[in-house]
Structures are given as C-alpha cells and as structure tokens.
Amino acid sequence: MNQTDSEEAIKTLIESRAQAVRDKDVERLMAQVDPSAISFDVVGPLRFAGADAARRRAQEWFASFAGPIEIEIRDLHIEVAANIGYCHSLTRIGGTLAVGMKVDMWVRSTVCLVKRDEQWAIVHQHTSVPFEVKTGRAALDLKP
Amino acid sequence: MNQTDSEEAIKTLIESRAQAVRDKDVERLMAQVDPSAISFDVVGPLRFAGADAARRRAQEWFASFAGPIEIEIRDLHIEVAANIGYCHSLTRIGGTLAVGMKVDMWVRSTVCLVKRDEQWAIVHQHTSVPFEVKTGRAALDLKP
Numbered sequence: 008m009n010q011t012d013s014e015e016a017i018k019t020l021i022e023s024r025a026q027a028v029r030d031k032d033v034e035r036l037m038a039q040v041d042p043s044a045i046s047f048d049v050v051g052p053l054r055f056a057g058a059d060a061a062r063r064r065a066q067e068w069f070a071s072f073a074g075p076i077e078i079e080i081r082d083l084h085i086e087v088a089a090n091i092g093y094c095h096s097l098t099r100i101g102g103t104l105a106v107g108m109k110v111d112m113w114v115r116s117t118v119c120l121v122k123r124d125e126q127w128a129i130v131h132q133h134t135s136v137p138f139e140v141k142t143g144r145a146a147l148d149l150k151p
Numbered sequence: 152m153n154q155t156d157s158e159e160a161i162k163t164l165i166e167s168r169a170q171a172v173r174d175k176d177v178e179r180l181m182a183q184v185d186p187s188a189i190s191f192d193v194v195g196p197l198r199f200a201g202a203d204a205a206r207r208r209a210q211e212w213f214a215s216f217a218g219p220i221e222i223e224i225r226d227l228h229i230e231v232a233a234n235i236g237y238c239h240s241l242t243r244i245g246g247t248l249a250v251g252m253k254v255d256m257w258v259r260s261t262v263c264l265v266k267r268d269e270q271w272a273i274v275h276q277h278t279s280v281p282f283e284v285k286t287g288r289a290a291l292d293l294k295p
Contacts, residue, residue: 086235091230115277117261117263119263133259135224137191137193138280146195
C-alpha cells in the first residue's frame, strides 16, 4: 500500500465513522478502534482507557440525543508514513438532546492510527472544545 | 536512526519543552514547532494556525503567571515509524497567576511530529480539559 492509498484509507475510515455517528451505530463506530485505545473526550473524565470504556461513552452519548446526530468534518489534514498515521479536523456536531436542548457546536478532533495486518486501527483519539479563561466555561459557540 | 532512537528523540523533545515551560522560555518552546503547525489549545479560539500564532499564545500564557510554571508529565505514550510520530500524555500545570489565583490542573496533551533532515518537528498539538455537561464548565479539578 503506497502513501496515497494509505491517506485514502484513513480518509474513508474517518468518513465511515462520521456516518456511524449520524446513524448512532455504536458497533460501526467502534469497528476500527483498537482494544488498547486511549481516548480523551470532549467531556470527562480525563481519559477513557481501552475500547470498552470508549464504547460505553459512545452509547451514552448517542442516547443523549433525541433524534439523529448531525456531523460535518472540515479541514481534515492527514499525515501517514509506513504503518502509522494521524489526522486532525474541525467537526460540527448538531441535533436535539433528549432533554430538549438544541446542540450546534464545533469541536477539535485528533485521531492517531496504526496499521496491522493491512488494517488501520485507531489507537488514540482526542476531541475537545476550548474554554474561556474569564468565565471558566466551555466555549460551545465558536465557529471556524 | 532506528525506532528506539526515534522514540528517545521524541521523549527528549517533550522533556525539553516541559523545561522551556518551567523557564517560560518562548524561543526554546517554539524551537521545534513547524511553521505550518496547527495548534488546538486549552483555551480559545478553536485553533491557532501556524507557529507565529502559537508563539503569541505562548507569550500571553507565560505572562499570565506571576512566577514559574510547574509542569509534570504522566503516562507519556509514544508511537513512531519512519519519519512520523505522535505521543500523548496527561500533564499537570501549576503555579500562581498574575491576578493572584493558584492554578493546579491536569490537561490532556497530544503532539504529532514529522522528521525532516534528521530533525523532529511538531506539526500538530492538541491540549485540552474536558467539560461538565450539567454545568457547561471546564473541568479544572480532575485528577488522573
């Protein structure tokens, strides 16, 4: 697999995960997450160690939305060499929470991958919003 | 340079950056940041595009502390292959702000690097704290 093929494979993986979020399909979302993956998520705790913890968090997150989740990926940048790769992007999350509140926020996303047996697997993911120093509040209304 | 040497070089780079933070030495902190680096920081905006933006942010951050900045890196995990690498860790930041408030917080850190001309350069960095859904506040009191 050459570098362009690897970039294309990672791009496809990221798009497949976005579709899994839209469909609230936990198993598809988790299909390419390594059992050992360390996840830093937009909400606490500080980290989710392992795929099982990430799966429980995804189930909880999907359940917190009343209907489908909107997701839009912008400025996806991919670097890859040999059996290692990473990418970052800005991602818009939208929808209506089960508690009735509308969500429309941009998050920052970094995903790190390794290739084993010709398959790319996510070994680390970091998703966040910045906070405002003056108020100590998460900045949920920023636009790229 | 073999894989162990590359891991060692990245570990040294991360430790050198921690020391640059303790010393509030902006130029040393920025020495291995690529001009094109995209930074997602713990505070807004969503991103800082390029090393110049990251440098201005670091100057502002250092100036916000009255004295030295304490920094402690835990659970540093490095992956490297060929001319690409990344690492993640939990990092404690401590000290006293110029406005008098004590800071003692843990952040999540992801750093992505490429090697050019036998030198590792940071092309992406992502630092954050999670937020609490119920309050909308940044979670500044979490411990690993």
